[in-house]
Amino acid sequence: MSIKFAILGILSSKPLTGYDLKKIIQESPFMYWSGNNNQIYKSLVELLDEGLVTNEVRHQESSPSKKIYTITKEGLAELKEWVISSPEPPECKKPFLIQLAWADQLQPDELNTLLSGYENQIRMQILLQKEQQRRGTFSPARTSREVYLWDMIQENVISSYENELTWLEKIRKVIDSDCKEKTNGMNYRVIEKNEKKYIECFSAETPIQWEQDVLNLIAACGENNTNLLLIHSEAVAEDLFKLKTGIAGMILQKLVNYHVKTAVVLQEELKITGKFKELLAESKKGNDFRVFNNTAEAENWLIN
Incomplete structure (x- = not known):
């Protein structure tokens, strides 16, 4: 046209x-x-x-x-x-679809970032269109029918963005479900106490050792509307406590970035030495992450 x-x-x-x-x-x-x-x-x-x-x-x-x-x-x-001529077929010009077409190469957290970025843009457009609708954009308004047609055009634009959000939610459900099927089979439960709710992860078929593992726990927190997490050392790979790689630091940083307050309960027989011992001493000063010797102390710190 x-x-x-x-x-x-x-x-x-x-x-x-x-x-x-x-x-x-x-x-x-x-x-x-x-x-x-x-x-x-x-x-x-x-x-x-x-x-x-x-x-x-x-x-x-x-x-x-x-x-x-x-x-x-x-x-x-x-x-x-x-x-009055025959309408042209609608065009589909969405650069995001081209990005999404090749998104299988992304890690789960990278794909989540891509989806979230697009989702935020769509939400901003909805707010913008509704604000323009409220303020009133150009409209001839020569007849009541013309007023109605222009209102319907505005509604069409807004509903197209809202449909895009619905479509994104559908993608997330399938992707998240698929992601869970590929996870370590972590065993956790939702605990409610003193009007507070937290996730307690007490074991895992494959111990937590990768960034994606902790992202799955963060997702579980989100699904249950809490930012409180208690992890037992039985669910964590022993190598993480040795701090031989930068993965442990990366995992802790993810928890902080997502504002998840985390308590770790150590087994009595677990020997703590070296850098992790220094980390324990440092953790006692923070409000985001701490390590405890028993569940009662961890829970008390977590919910208070």
């Missing part, structure tokens, strides 16, 4: 300057052109040459002169002929 028909349509409501046309097109939720000066004025020149619009210069004493464009009878006829 040519931008010329959008210009003719707008001018059918009243005469306007090129600047006014540019502003209406740029603020419109469904007129998808950029509305830059070159695009607008090039089309206006073509419409003038075709006799579909006229213009006149209006001089102002205290302001620069204005060039006002008005649609002609021929322009109105051209517009109507286009309006």
Whole structure:
């Protein structure tokens, strides 16, 4: 579709300057052109040459002169002929779909970041469209039917974004379910005490040792509306306590980044030496992560 028909349509409501046309097109939720000066004025020149619009210069004493464009009878006829023509099939121009097509190469947390970023953009668009709807964007409003049609256009735009959110939720359900099937089979329960709720992870078929393992626990916290986590050392790979790699630090950082308050309960027979012993001493100063020798102390710190 040519931008010329959008210009003719707008001018059918009243005469306007090129600047006014540019502003209406740029603020419109469904007129998808950029509305830059070159695009607008090039089309206006073509419409003038075709006799579909006229213009006149209006001089102002205290302001620069204005060039006002008005649609002609021929322009109105051209517009109507286009309006009653067969509609073009809707176009699907979504760069995100191309990104998603090759997203299988991403790690679960990377895919989650991609989905979350797009989801945030969609939510922002919904807020923007609803705000524009509240303030009232350009609408000819010449008849009650025209008012209704323009309201329905606005509703169509908003519902398309809302449908996109529903579609994203569907993706997340399947991806999250698939992710759980591939996890370590962690055993946890939801504990409620003193009007507080926390996740207690007491064992795992394969001990926690990777970043994704802790992301699964963070997801479990989110699903149960809590940011409190208690982990028994039986569920954790022993190598993590030796701090031989940077994975332990990465796991702790994830818990902090997601604002999950975490208590770890150590087995009595677990020998703590070296850097992890230093970490224990340091953890006693923090409010995000601490290590305890028994569940009662860990729980007391966690929920108070």
